[in-house]
Amino acid sequence: MKAFLVQKYGKKAELILNEVSKPIIKENEVLIEIFSAGVNQLDTKILAGEFKQILPYETPFILGHDLAGIVVETGTNVTKFKIGDEIYARPSDYHIGTFAEYLAVEEKDLALKPKNLSMDEAAGVPLVALTAWQALVEVGNLKKGQKVFIQAGSGGVGIIAIQLAKYLGATVATTAGKSSFEMLRNLGADVLIDYKNQDFEAVLKNYDLVLNSQDTNNLKKSLNVVKAGGKVISISGPPTPAFAEEISASWLIKMILSLLSANIRGKAKKKGIDYHFLFMKANGSQLEQITKLIEDGTIKTVVDKVYPFSQTNEALNHVASGRAKGKVVVKIR
Template sequence: MKAFVVDKYKKKGALRLADMPDPVIGANDVLVRIHATAINLLDSKLRDGEFKLFVPYRPPFIPGHDLAGTAVRVGANVRKFKVGDEVYSRPRDLRAGTFAEMIAVDSADLALKPTSLSMEQAASIPLVGLTAWQALIEVGKIKPGQKVFIQAGSGGVGTFAIQLARHLGAIVATTTSAANAELVKSLGADVVIDYRTQDFEQVLSGYDLVLNSQDANTLAKSLRVLKPGGKLISISGPPDVPFAKSLRLNLLLRFIMGMLSRSIIKKAKARGIDYAFLFMRANGQQLTEIAKLIDAGVIRPVVDKVFPFDQTAQALAYVETGRAKGKVVITVDG
């Protein structure tokens, strides 16, 4: 099969189009022919080696964390899926590799594709959908009437999280550029802050939850818009000890992550705020619930551009500019 591979960890390193062996499926796997995939900044960070301590892919490896496609073979233990099913997924860590024509996916990470979406639209959903779901529902436990600040509202996670937060009954604030203000309002944002001309710290106060996706300076400022008892959930770091324990990392790595998060946790505790780092995980059941919301018209995908498969490297470079609205998708079989 054709696939794009990372030959070595290197910042801004090139992706190489290669002929790779067809995947071999295990008893719990489904072999999926990929019709579309999508770009995430996680792909850049893995290529650059930022996560190799706790997600240690061995080069050459195939990046890519979103897929929509068709089941072409199922393992002996698989009962939920059959050949011909249209599915979507964010494969689990160390089994990613959707910049390819086929992939073997653990059936627990798979769900039937939302029937109302095209393959390209469906491929835009898994990683950002699961991130928002796990941040707002699992960790944040959002309740109706609570105030939620979602940073970078016009990005991939932001466009999904705004819609999910509104569905949960939250009052939603977000940051974006003036050019994207109408987009985020159409998704359900109540308060829109132009990050180029306004300081969110001067506008917001008394919030119950912040979903941080930006740098360390923004993370620290986010503490000051939360009320005591509020939650600061970061998907951009720093990682903390509970995260290290969840991955069963050794004591040295737990110590390192504890030191990385020590400052923000200390500042959060001083304000009576709970800090949590979220590195989303694969979950087919949650994708099934997300598909129901999409087919019910509660959440819609936001797709910026669709690239052909042979332009995967250009698509990744475009996402790295930070200008994409929503997700950037790649048609694999077109």
């Protein structure tokens, strides 16, 4: 089968298209014929080598964290899915590789594809939707009547998070360029801040929760818009000692992550704010709940651009540019 591999890490590195063996499934896995694959910032960061300490993949390996496709083979212990099922998933770490024609995926990571989405639309959902769910529901415990600030509203995570927060009954503020305001207002954003001409720190106050996806400067400013007892959840770092424990990191990595996050943890503690670093996890059960919200129209998807499989590197570059409004997808079938 054809697949795009990381041969070497680097900020200017590109994926290499190669012929590799089709995966052989284990008893708890299904073999997926991949029709479409979502492209994420995580892919660009892994390729650049920014996550080698957290996810030390040995090259060469196939990149890609989102897929939509059809089950073509099932392991002996698989009970929830059968050959022919249309599914979507964010495979677990160390089981990634969706920039390929086939992938073996653990049953626990899978969910049936929403019936009202095409393969291209569905492929862009799992990673960003699970990130939003785990940030707002699992960690943030967002409640009706609370106020949440979601940075970068027109990005993949932002678009889903805005809709999920409105479903949960929250007031939602977000940052974006003015050209995205109408789309975000239609998705449910209540407070729109033009990041080019406005400072969110001067506009927002007494928020219950911030979902940070930007740089350290924006993260520090976010502490000033959250009230005491509130939470700041960052999906862009810095990682914390608690996260190091989660991934069973070595003592050296634990020390490094502790030092990296010491400043922001200290500032948050002084203000009585809970700082949490979130690195989303694959979860088929949560994805099933997201599917229901998509099928009933609560959550809508936004696809920015679909690239042919041969242009996977171009798709990665588009995501890395930060200009995408919605999801970028690679069509494999």
